[in-house]
Amino acid sequence: MTPLGRRQPATRGVFAIEQEELLLPDPIALDTSFVVEALVATQPLHGICSPCLAHIFESGVSVATSELLRVELAEAVFANALKERWGRQWRRHRTDGRSRARAGRLLDRTEARYEKMLASLTHISIPLGDITTAATTFMREYGLASYDAAHAASAIAAGAEAIVTVDTGFALLPASLLTIYTDRSRLASCRTKRPR
Amino acid sequence: MRSVASKQTNGRPERLSPERLAELTHPPKYKTVEERRAALKAATEGLRFKVRVTRDMYRPR
Numbered sequence: 422m423t424p425l426g427r428r429q430p431a432t433r434g435v436f437a438i439e440q441e442e443l444l445l446p447d448p449i450a451l452d453t454s455f456v457v458e459a460l461v462a463t464q465p466l467h468g469i470c471s472p473c474l475a476h477i478f479e480s481g482v483s484v485a486t487s488e489l490l491r492v493e494l495a496e497a498v499f500a501n502a503l504k505e506r507w508g509r510q511w512r513r514h515r516t517d518g519r520s521r522a523r524a525g526r527l528l529d530r531t532e533a534r535y536e537k538m539l540a541s542l543t544h545i546s547i548p549l550g551d552i553t554t555a556a557t558t559f560m561r562e563y564g565l566a567s568y569d570a571a572h573a574a575s576a577i578a579a580g581a582e583a584i585v586t587v588d589t590g591f592a593l594l595p596a597s598l599l600t601i602y603t604d605r606s607r608l609a610s611c612r613t614k615r616p617r
Numbered sequence: 618m619r620s621v622a623s624k625q626t627n628g629r630p631e632r633l634s635p636e637r638l639a640e641l642t643h644p645p646k647y648k649t650v651e652e653r654r655a656a657l658k659a660a661t662e663g664l665r666f667k668v669r670v671t672r673d674m675y676r677p678r
Contacts, residue, residue: 500674537660540646
């Protein structure tokens with residue numbers, strides 16, 4: 422119960438995915454940052470994002486993603502293989518072919534899981550060609566980074582009222598455009614970033 | 618004709634047309650709820666990386 426005289430903090434359209442009673446809009450958009458945490462068991466937020474994905478499934482809502490997600494997932498896997506071999510210097514070795522075999526195996530395993538995830542849900546896949554104008558509008562109007570703008574524009578194009586993410590960059594959009602579902606540790610940061 | 622999400626109403630980009638959304642919507646591939654639940658469980662278990670994935674590994678700021 423809220424103590425007398427103290428206001429409830431404004432949500433600014435940002436909610437915690439840890440909340441059991443969280444209502445999910447249909448469809449709901451998924452960002453790459455959330456999918457990485459949900460699929461990869463060694464990620465720090467796996468224990469939060471994987472149950473959230475299960476909650477989405479049990480709620481029976483459709484999920485919407487940008488086609489960019491699949492490319493970002495592949496990029497994360499390739500970077501991972503490079504980082505395994507080269508540590509902090511991994512960016513310098515981008516063209517070194519010795520990590521590609523490992524990256525390819527990791528990518529096969531990751532894509533297989535991503536496919537399984539999609540195959541278990543009703544999925545709306547938004548091509549980049551459908552959202553480029555909207556994405557550039559978000560960049561111009563609200564200062565979103567390009568990839569964030571692509572995911573946000575895809576969410577809205579699909580009719581999703583909310584995006585599930587562990588990336589605070591989406592908070593640059595007004596709450597009237599897109600609700601954000603994120604982990605509890607990012608609530609304050611997202612709410613602070615929201616335009617007033 | 619393709620309907621794009623570029624039109625705006627009071628600054629809000631519009632959703633795609635119902636026809637276009639229908640084209641882009643894929644139903645679950647597994648028939649039963651049990652199969653789908655098992656597939657989702659399999660998707661989210663056992664994938665282990667030696668290195669933690671961070672945002673800068675897939676998305677430029």
